[in-house]
Amino acid sequence: xxxxxxxxxxxxxxxxxxxxxxxxxxxxxxSFIGQYAGEHTAGTELMIGPLFIAAGVAAFDLVAxxxxxxxxxxxxxxxxTAPIATRARLTLYFQLEKICGRKLVxxxxxxxxxxxxxxxxxxxxVSATALGVWFHFPMPGLNDLYPxxxxxxxxxxxxxxxxxxxxxxxxxxxxxxxxxxAPWMTIVxxxxxxxxxxxxxxxxxxxxxxxxxxxxxxQTSIWKGGDPLPGQVKFTFWHVMFFAWFCNMAxxxxxxxxxxxxxxxxxxxxxxxxxxxxxxxxxxxxxxSILYALQxxxxxxxxxxxxxxLAGNAVGVAGLMCVIIAGWTTAxxxxxxAGLAFQAIFPKxxxxxxxLITGLIVAVFGMFPAVAMKLLGFVAxxxxxxxxxxxxxxxxxxxxxxxxxxxxxxxxxxxxxxxxAAVAWFATLGIALWLVQSGHTxxxxxxxxxxxxxxALYIVASKLVQNKTLQPRPAAEVAHVAx
Amino acid sequence: xxKVLPILSWIALVGVIAPPVMYLADxxxxxxxKTWMLVFTIVWFATAPLWMGRRSG
Numbered sequence: 001x002x003x004x005x006x007x008x009x010x011x012x013x014x015x016x017x018x019x020x021x022x023x024x025x026x027x028x029x030x031s032f033i034g035q036y037a038g039e040h041t042a043g044t045e046l047m048i049g050p051l052f053i054a055a056g057v058a059a060f061d062l063v064a065x066x067x068x069x070x071x072x073x074x075x076x077x078x079x080x081t082a083p084i085a086t087r088a089r090l091t092l093y094f095q096l097e098k099i100c101g102r103k104l105v106x107x108x109x110x111x112x113x114x115x116x117x118x119x120x121x122x123x124x125x126v127s128a129t130a131l132g133v134w135f136h137f138p139m140p141g142l143n144d145l146y147p148x149x150x151x152x153x154x155x156x157x158x159x160x161x162x163x164x165x166x167x168x169x170x171x172x173x174x175x176x177x178x179x180x181x182a183p184w185m186t187i188v189x190x191x192x193x194x195x196x197x198x199x200x201x202x203x204x205x206x207x208x209x210x211x212x213x214x215x216x217x218x219q220t221s222i223w224k225g226g227d228p229l230p231g232q233v234k235f236t237f238w239h240v241m242f243f244a245w246f247c248n249m250a251x252x253x254x255x256x257x258x259x260x261x262x263x264x265x266x267x268x269x270x271x272x273x274x275x276x277x278x279x280x281x282x283x284x285x286x287x288x289s290i291l292y293a294l295q296x297x298x299x300x301x302x303x304x305x306x307x308x309x310l311a312g313n314a315v316g317v318a319g320l321m322c323v324i325i326a327g328w329t330t331a332x333x334x335x336x337x338a339g340l341a342f343q344a345i346f347p348k349x350x351x352x353x354x355x356l357i358t359g360l361i362v363a364v365f366g367m368f369p370a371v372a373m374k375l376l377g378f379v380a381x382x383x384x385x386x387x388x389x390x391x392x393x394x395x396x397x398x399x400x401x402x403x404x405x406x407x408x409x410x411x412x413x414x415x416x417x418x419x420x421a422a423v424a425w426f427a428t429l430g431i432a433l434w435l436v437q438s439g440h441t442x443x444x445x446x447x448x449x450x451x452x453x454x455x456a457l458y459i460v461a462s463k464l465v466q467n468k469t470l471q472p473r474p475a476a477e478v479a480h481v482a483x
Numbered sequence: 484x485x486k487v488l489p490i491l492s493w494i495a496l497v498g499v500i501a502p503p504v505m506y507l508a509d510x511x512x513x514x515x516x517k518t519w520m521l522v523f524t525i526v527w528f529a530t531a532p533l534w535m536g537r538r539s540g
Contacts, residue, residue, distance in 0.1 A: 176532075176536065177532075179535060179536060180527075180528065180531040180532050180535055181528075183496060183531075184496065184499065184524065184527050184528070184531075187496055187499045187500045188499065188520075188524075190500060190503075191499065191500060191502075191503040191520065194500075194503040194504060194506070194507050195503050195506060195507075195513070195516065197507060198503075198506050198507045198509070199513075315503070315516060315517055315520050316516075316517025316518070316520065316521060317517065317521045318499070318517070318520040318521045318524045319520075321524065
């Protein structure tokens with residue numbers, strides 16, 4: 001349905017973008033449970049689970065790492081993101097603009113938009129693997145970086161173009177469809193695990209009489225540990241724990257979900273993220289990994305991580321539908337968000353055109369299996385790139401009033417580019433990437449020290465910048481951080 | 484009808500997960516799992532949009 005040449009009724013509701021969310025618009029706990037459960041049972045879970053197996057993860061390391069890592073992620077949402085969100089009640093972008101200035105936020109938008117494009121590209125990749133089951137074209141292998149067949153390119157292009165048009169012109173239809181699909185998808189993910197487990201019992205001739213028997217099967221046949229597959233990084237307990245904690249780092253420690261929790265009545269609603277973590281990032285990852293472990297058990301030479309064939313072999317057409325829908329419904333908002341980020345850079349362009357072009361770029365990214373096949377490392381990099389701005393917001397909100405420094409510096413000084421925040425962002429990334437490149441640590445671990453580096457850099461740089469431009473402020477004036 | 488639709492939908496969700504559970508218990512074949520999961524998937528998507536997210540009354 002079009003109105004006045006623009007499909008405005010299909011545009012998602014973006015309210016209170018430049019003002020605090022008022023009391024009447026606040027939402028209850030259940031809204032957040034549903035949102036997190038839906039968002040984190042996504043197409044990419046079907047890649048991540050198998051990649052754990054490819055990384056040679058052991059049963060205890062996986063289970064304990066996921067339990068603790070996901071708990072740390074939930075606590076990060078609860079105690080870092082939600083308290084600021086429910087006090088300031090601003091979007092991430094508006095709060096950052098007040099701190100960093102419009103030009104630096106534009107740069108942040110660009111980085112965010114590009115990362116969203118890669119992420120959405122991997123979701124399109126996942127969906128396209130389902131088409132390969134029906135059309136039998138060659139699909140990429142675990143270590144492929146480039147498209148390997150015309151059929152693959154056409155399949156990704158078809159899925160990507162459809163998703164791009166829908167993201168631009170029918171966002172709300174898919175958003176509604178995603179709501180209907182979410183409970184069903186969660187159930188189908190469980191089905192993957194259950195069917196995979198039965199097939200493991202048959203393939204190994206195992207009889208399960210107790211929990212100890214099941215655990216023995218997990219340790220000896222499913223998550224066996226040992227060497228990773230060629231080209232993959234070995235995953236230990238620490239890798240799993242930090243991956244589970246930081247795979248959504250952009251959202252919690254990076255503060256992207258300020259935009260979500262600004263609607264929450266209470267900061268404890270941050271615990272709602274647990275629904276997404278333990279349904280999606282625990283059960284769904286384990287279920288998907290069982291299917292891949294079964295594939296390797298049946299044919300060790302078949303190392304391809306292809307969610308379509310994995311799901312199709314397990315539960316048939318319902319599984320293939322799950323792969324397509326999981327990729328599509330999560331790529332849809334990701335492309336939309338990337339479009340919004342880019343539109344902020346080109347404000348005179350139509351949002352529909354920007355989103356459409358963004359979606360088509362995503363489709364091209366999706367043809368390259370590099371991101372999907374290296375998703376573990378990419379997700380860690382994604383969190384790292386956006387994390388320093390989360391540290392900047394944290395320091396600005398909680399520490400600056402206590403240190404006698406001005407919060408919302410850009411707004412108060414009229415600056416469009418807060419150099420202190422820029423130094424904190426770029427220098428943290430520079431140091432973190434140097435630590436990784438020089439072999440001092442791996443990408444999965446560097447974000448933790450990186451956060452403290454960003455905090456320290458922002459405080460020191462702000463002292464230097466603010467002393468030059470702002471007069472010292474009395475303590476009472478900076479008491480915006482009320483109780 | 485509005486009261487029946489949610490019940491049908493929830494039955495469909497149970498119908499999606501029940502075949503895999505019965506397969507785990509070795510009561511049904513994998514082929515019937517695939518068939519019944521598809522049938523109940525269709526029931527879910529046919530009924531859920533008619534009531535989910537809509538205000539009652």
